[in-house]
Every structure is written in structure tokens, then in C-alpha cells.
Amino acid sequence: MRILGIDPGLQTTGFGVLDVQGHALQYVASGTIRTAGVALGDLPGRLKVLFDGVSEVVARYQPDSAAVEIVFVNVNPQSTLLLGQARGAALTALVHADLAVAEYTALQMKKAVVGHGRAAKAQVQEMVRRLLQLPGLPGTDAADALGLAITHAHAGAAMARIGEVAQLNRRQHALYKGGRSY
Numbered sequence: 001m002r003i004l005g006i007d008p009g010l011q012t013t014g015f016g017v018l019d020v021q022g023h024a025l026q027y028v029a030s031g032t033i034r035t036a037g038v039a040l041g042d043l044p045g046r047l048k049v050l051f052d053g054v055s056e057v058v059a060r061y062q063p064d065s066a067a068v069e070i071v072f073v074n075v076n077p078q079s080t081l082l083l084g085q086a087r088g089a090a091l092t093a094l095v096h097a098d099l100a101v102a103e104y105t106a107l108q109m110k111k112a113v114v115g116h117g118r119a120a121k122a123q124v125q126e127m128v129r130r131l132l133q134l135p136g137l138p139g140t141d142a143a144d145a146l147g148l149a150i151t152h153a154h155a156g157a158a159m160a161r162i163g164e165v166a167q168l169n170r171r172q173h174a175l176y177k178g179g180r181s182y
Contacts, residue, residue, distance in 0.1 A: 002028065003156075004063035005149030006054065006094070007141050008071070008087040011035055013050055014141025017061045018132070020153040027132040029061060030142035043082070047089040054093035065100040067152035069109065069144065104151050109144070112151040 001021075007014035012035075017028040033053030035046040058066075071087050074080045094101050107117035113127050125143040129136070131150060138146060 001065065001153075002061065002063045003149040003152050004057065004061065004066040004094075004099070005145040005147065005152070006066060006068045006090050007144035007148060008050075008069060008083065008090045009141065010046060010050075010082050010086040012141050013053065013086065013090060014139070014143070014145035015054070015057050016138070016142055016146030016149050017057075017063060018146065018149045018153060025132060025150060025153060027134060027146075030138050030146055032139060032141050033057070043085065047085060050086055050089040051093045054090045055097065058093065058097045058099065063099060065102065065152065065156065066094045067102045067104060067148040067156070068094070069148055070103045070105045072105070102152050102156055104148055104155070106144075108155075109147045109151045112154055113147040 001019070003018050003020060005014075005016040005018070013033040014030070015033065016030040019026040019028055033050060035049045038045040038049055068087065068091060071080065071083050074083070091101060104112075110119040110124060111117045113119075113131070114123050119127075121140045121143070124147050125137045125140060128134070128138055128143045128146045128150070132146065137143070
């Protein structure tokens with residue numbers, strides 16, 4: 001199975017691609033999609049760059065499923081709204097490509113990769129490097145995306161089995177703590 005992890009951001013969106021065979025994880029690719037070439041005030045233009053970039057990654061690496069970070073409310077509501085729109089552009093590109101999309105919080109990803117939910121970005125980078133036996137540290141956004149793919153590789157099968165047994169009702173579906181899968 002090939003998993004694409006996406007760490008959404010309006011200026012920089014990280015992506016990471018892994019192949020999973022049983023419990024073995026194999027690094028395929030990672031990187032970032034940047035919107036720096038588009039004017040800061042051109043939100044539709046930035047969202048188009050993100051949509052096109054995620055679509056290009058999907059077309060190039062042909063993943064079987066995707067994992068995206070769930071966004072929470074930050075201190076600045078305007079930043080939260082902009083990040084939500086960037087996340088929406090990435091999700092739309094994934095769903096447009098008919099990919100199954102699972103969602104995990106940053107806390108869930110850090111707990112799965114590092115062992116505790118309050119891990120620093122440097123800790124996530126180092127653990128991703130170790131788990132995937134990379135020669136160097138991935139960038140912070142790419143490391144987060146790879147961490148999401150790792151989380152999905154470990155938790156995705158269990159979530160799928162739970163979903164087969166018990167259908168999610170509306171109240172359970174909206175819980176952020178448990179993660180979501182569509």
C-alpha cells in the first residue's frame with residue numbers, strides 16, 4: 001500500500017509518500033508545495049497552486065490512500081480560517097483523485113511517531129529520519145507529512161476494521177480526539 005501524507009499550510013504544504021508492506025515502511029518521496037510565487041493578497045491564486053501541487057503529487061506517485069492533518073483553532077482566527085482554506089484545497093485535490101482520506105491531529109501524529117503528543121518539531125524530524133532510515137533530516141513540513149503517513153500506516157488498518165464493525169454516527173464522527181476517516 002502506498003500512503004500520501006499531507007501537512008497543509010497556506011504558504012508551505014508538506015507532502016510525504018511511503019510504501020507499506022506489513023509493518024515495514026519504505027520511504028518513497030517527500031517535499032513541499034510553496035505558494036511564495038503568488039502575491040500575498042491573492043488567496044484564490046494560492047489555493048489553486050496548492051490544489052494543482054497536490055494533484056501533481058498524486059499523479060506522480062499514485063498513492064492508495066492519504067492522511068491529512070486536522071486543523072484546530074489557533075490564537076488568531078484569521079490565520080485559522082486561511083489555514084482551513086488551504087487544507088480544503090488539499091482535501092479537494094485528494095478527493096478529486098478518488099483517494100480515501102484519513103485525518104489525524106498533530107497530537108495523534110506526534111504520539112504515534114515520537115511517543116508523546118507535545119513533541120517538538122526537531123523530535124518529529126529525528127524520529128521520522130530514524131523510522132524511515134533516511135540519510136538526513138527531512139524539512140519540518142515534509143517530516144510532519146511523513147509522520148502523518150506513518151501514523152496512518154500504523155493506525156489506518158485498525159480504524160478500517162473498527163469502521164467495518166461499527167458505523168460512525170454523527171456525534172462520534174465529529175470527535176477530533178478519535179481521528180476521522182472517510
